[in-house]
Amino acid sequence: MKEKLNHLVLSGMYRMTILAVVALVTLMTACGGGIDTNINTPSSEDITITDNHLKPDELPQAMLDARYSQIYERFSPAFKGQISEANFAEMAEDFTQGVESFEQASAMQLNGSDQRVWLNTPHDKGIFVVFDETGFIVGLQIMNLSTWTGTDEMLTTTTYELPFHGDWLVFWGGSNMLVNYHYEYESQRYAYDFVQVKNGYSFTGDPLKNNSYYAFGQDILAPADGTVISVVNHIPDNEPVGVMNEKEPAGNVVVIDHGGEYSFLAHLKKDSVTVNPGDQVKLGDKIGELGNSGNSSEAHLHFQISDGEDLFDSSSLNVRWKDGLNPIRGETLQSTAY
Numbered sequence: 001m002k003e004k005l006n007h008l009v010l011s012g013m014y015r016m017t018i019l020a021v022v023a024l025v026t027l028m029t030a031c032g033g034g035i036d037t038n039i040n041t042p043s044s045e046d047i048t049i050t051d052n053h054l055k056p057d058e059l060p061q062a063m064l065d066a067r068y069s070q071i072y073e074r075f076s077p078a079f080k081g082q083i084s085e086a087n088f089a090e091m092a093e094d095f096t097q098g099v100e101s102f103e104q105a106s107a108m109q110l111n112g113s114d115q116r117v118w119l120n121t122p123h124d125k126g127i128f129v130v131f132d133e134t135g136f137i138v139g140l141q142i143m144n145l146s147t148w149t150g151t152d153e154m155l156t157t158t159t160y161e162l163p164f165h166g167d168w169l170v171f172w173g174g175s176n177m178l179v180n181y182h183y184e185y186e187s188q189r190y191a192y193d194f195v196q197v198k199n200g201y202s203f204t205g206d207p208l209k210n211n212s213y214y215a216f217g218q219d220i221l222a223p224a225d226g227t228v229i230s231v232v233n234h235i236p237d238n239e240p241v242g243v244m245n246e247k248e249p250a251g252n253v254v255v256i257d258h259g260g261e262y263s264f265l266a267h268l269k270k271d272s273v274t275v276n277p278g279d280q281v282k283l284g285d286k287i288g289e290l291g292n293s294g295n296s297s298e299a300h301l302h303f304q305i306s307d308g309e310d311l312f313d314s315s316s317l318n319v320r321w322k323d324g325l326n327p328i329r330g331e332t333l334q335s336t337a338y
Contacts, residue, residue, distance in 0.1 A: 031172070031182075031193050031267075031295065031302050056131050060102035060118045063092055063127065076136040095142045099125060106179045108330030110169070111201050113138075117178045117329070123147065126178040145176045148189065155320035156305050158258045160223040161283060162321075162335040163265060163303055164290075168194040168215075169202075170327045171300065175318075179329040182304075182316070189316040191304035192327060202298065208240035210292050216269070216299035218290045222256060222281040223263050229309055230255035233273040235293040244295050250302070251294020254287045255309055261317060262309050266302040267294050 054062055054074045062071050068089035072080070075088075102118035105126070109115075114131040123145060130139035152175050162168070172193040174180045182188035195202045196214035205212040216237075235251045238244055245251065252268035254275060269291030275281060292299045308314030327333055 031191075031297075031300070053135060056114055056116055056129070056135070057104075059116070059129060060104075060127060064096055064099065064101070066093065066096075068092055071137070074131075074135065074137045075140075076132065076138045079136075079138055079140075092142070095125065102127060105176075106174070106328060106330040108169070108171075109200050110171075110197060111203075115330070119145070119176070119178075123176065126176060128178045141178070143178060145178070147176065151189070151315075152318060154318060156261050156317045157320070158224050158261050158305075159320050159322050160258075160263070160305065162325075162333060163221045163223040163263075164194070164301065165219060165221070165335055167196070167332055167334050168301075169197045170329050170331045170333060171195050173327040173329050173331075186315050187306070187312050188304060190318045191302060191316055192319075194301045194303065194333075195299070197332070208242070210237050210239050210241060210299060213241070213292070213299040215290050215301070216292060217272075219286050220254075220265050220268060220288050220290050220301060222283055222285045222287055223265075223303070224256075224258050224283050226256040226258040226263070226281055228254060228275045228277055228279045228281060228287070229257045229262070231273050231275065231277055233268075233271060233288075235270060237270050237291045237293050238296060239292070241292065241298050244297055245293065246295050248293070249295040250311060251296060252288070252291060253294075253311075255311075256281060256287075257309065258305075260307070262306050262314070264302070264304050264306065264311055266311075267291060267296045267300060269293070 054070050059071060069085065072085040072088055099120045102120055104116060105119045106117040112133045116129050118127045126143050126145050128141040129137055132138050170192060172180045172182060175183060177183045182191040196218065198214055202214060203212040210216045232253050235245065235248050250266040252270060252273060253264060253266040254268065254273055256263045265287060268288040270293060272289035272291065273287065275287050281287065290299055290301055305317045305319050306314035307317055
């Protein structure tokens with residue numbers, strides 16, 4: 001039986017748990033659980049940085065070498081309050097049994113954080129770590145990963161293009177839960193969250209104001225030819241940023257029928273939608289502007305293709321992108337098609 005969600009993982013770009021056990025601070029988000037754009041880092045009075053401290057690239061091997069004390073030393077004070085060194089070591093030792101190596105699957109520097117994902121060779125175990133700007137670990141998740149190889153390998157019939165102009169960062173995207181939080185849920189498994197970033201930040205100025213975010217107000221485009229079948233255009237944009245509307249999870253959204261495949265472009269700006277149900281749209285036509293409506297923690301685009309017109313009662317489809325594009329979390333995409 002298909003799992004039906006009553007909320008969008010869309011927005012809180014990620015909700016994170018420490019080692020899948022202890023609730024943890026989160027950093028920056030888009031769909032679903034909240035993310036704080038500000039990272040609380042220890043003061044210089046609390047720490048002394050030395051060259052001997054564990055570097056981000058060294059963490060997977062340190063885990064395999066059982067250098068748990070060295071890793072734990074890099075936990076922020078707040079993070080240490082969530083778990084003891086003994087408990088961390090016990091869980092890490094159990095998790096790494098039988099693992100020979102980890103390879104980096106994703107790296108993303110955003111809003112003062114350095115976020116990394118590593119996978120083992122069979123891709124059935126992964127590590128997700130968030131470092132603050134001083135190199136302290138403020139979030140760590142280890143997970144046994146499930147995959148849906150059958151649907152992973154089945155691409156949409158229609159070829160789609162990026163639904164925006166310019167450069168955009170993939171905040172969530174890929175085929176495992178550590179690079180794509182949506183992946184756990186059939187109705188959103190192959191969804192993407194996109195943000196705009198400049199100089200490593202998704203905003204400038206006051207982080208509580210929507211206009212501070214580079215993505216806010218940007219044109220959103222039809223990803224392929226089709227017929228508009230559904231429009232929501234009246235949902236207020238969340239402000240202050242960080243307050244989310246769980247009652248209207250998709251916020252303002254346009255749904256387009258591409259011949260039995262349906263694109264969902266969600267979290268649009270209030271009163272910005274330029275199309276109506278029944279309109280025929282061509283690839284690249286403007287359909288609205290990006291906002292921060294619905295279950296969204298900051299301005300970002302939630303984009304997915306589904307096999308039905310009801311977002312929560314359909315299955316998400318793996319997108320066949322033009323030129324074989326395969327967007328992965330942390331990758332910056334450049335749209336040059338329009």
